[in-house]
Amino acid sequence: MTDATGRDAAELDATRAYYDEFSHRYEDKRGGREPDGYHDLIDALEVELVERYAAGADVLEVGCGTGLLLERFARFARSARGVDLSPGMLARARARGLDVAEASATELPFPDASFDVACSFKVLPHVRDITKALAEMTRVVRPGGHVIAEFYNPHSLRALAKRLGPAGAISDQTREDAVFTRFDSPDAVARMAPAGTTMIAARGVRIVTPTAGALKIPVVARLLTRAERALCDTPLRRFAGFYIAIYRRS
Numbered sequence: 001m002t003d004a005t006g007r008d009a010a011e012l013d014a015t016r017a018y019y020d021e022f023s024h025r026y027e028d029k030r031g032g033r034e035p036d037g038y039h040d041l042i043d044a045l046e047v048e049l050v051e052r053y054a055a056g057a058d059v060l061e062v063g064c065g066t067g068l069l070l071e072r073f074a075r076f077a078r079s080a081r082g083v084d085l086s087p088g089m090l091a092r093a094r095a096r097g098l099d100v101a102e103a104s105a106t107e108l109p110f111p112d113a114s115f116d117v118a119c120s121f122k123v124l125p126h127v128r129d130i131t132k133a134l135a136e137m138t139r140v141v142r143p144g145g146h147v148i149a150e151f152y153n154p155h156s157l158r159a160l161a162k163r164l165g166p167a168g169a170i171s172d173q174t175r176e177d178a179v180f181t182r183f184d185s186p187d188a189v190a191r192m193a194p195a196g197t198t199m200i201a202a203r204g205v206r207i208v209t210p211t212a213g214a215l216k217i218p219v220v221a222r223l224l225t226r227a228e229r230a231l232c233d234t235p236l237r238r239f240a241g242f243y244i245a246i247y248r249r250s
């Protein structure tokens with residue numbers, strides 16, 4: 001029988017292997033060989049949100065991957081650093097000249113109160129010990145600073161599409177369900193506010209977009225992009241596929 005520690009270590013290994021493999025193709029649809037408006041829209045709404053809290057500040061991105069977002073944070077932050085589990089993803093971030101290190105979200109290699117903002121996008125859904133990861137992000141943030149944490153929302157069109165459709169493939173051998181993935185509702189996210197923080201705001205990303213493919217049709221893409229931008233900070237964010245909480249540290 002596998003105990004919780006053995007299970008967590010096995011999941012971490014599986015996540016690392018999955019992203020090492022995915023690192024070769026991760027950017028194909030993100031401004032790379034086959035760019036699509038879907039990923040660009042998601043990334044833009046995430047980056048703009050971080051800029052609200054992190055302009056001129058010290059920023060850490062947990063699970064920075066290839067550095068696509070971190071590179072953009074570095075343009076408005078005073079300093080921008082990243083950590084990630086996957087050497088394959090980190091190699092690409094380093095090739096961009098970014099300041100990154102290999103580490104797990106649940107064990108950040110920084111002293112207390114090192115940053116003004118710790119943020120994480122499309123990463124925490126892969127972390128079983130979410131309480132520990134959020135506590136670590138809070139620990140490394142200075143009093144008055146912010147933890148910006150993105151979750152996958154079960155009450156969304158995106159979750160419905162994932163439930164109904166087959167798991168996507170990242171290579172001929174590996175499908176998305178090879179990696180642990182959790183879904184947390186907006187109510188659960190509010191309850192998960194780490195000790196010593198208050199949840200002060202939230203943003204929803206991908207509220208009305210039914211499928212990524214819809215953004216390949218130019219006229220539909222324009223309408224959906226406009227709608228997503230108009231709705232992301234309204235109460236309809238409760239139905240977003242990607243639900244981003246902003247917790248302020250006391």
Ligand SMILES: C[S@@+](CC[C@H](N)C(=O)[O-])C[C@H]1O[C@@H](n2cnc3c(N)ncnc32)[C@H](O)[C@@H]1O
Nearest residue numbers: 019063064065084085086089104105121122123
């Ligand atoms: C979907 S990618 C997102 C990368 C980047 N944040 C972005 O938005 O482009 C998820 C990243 O999270 C990393 N990751 C997954 N679990 C992690 C953990 N426990 N600790 C640190 N990084 C983790 C993966 O290696 C991968 O690079």
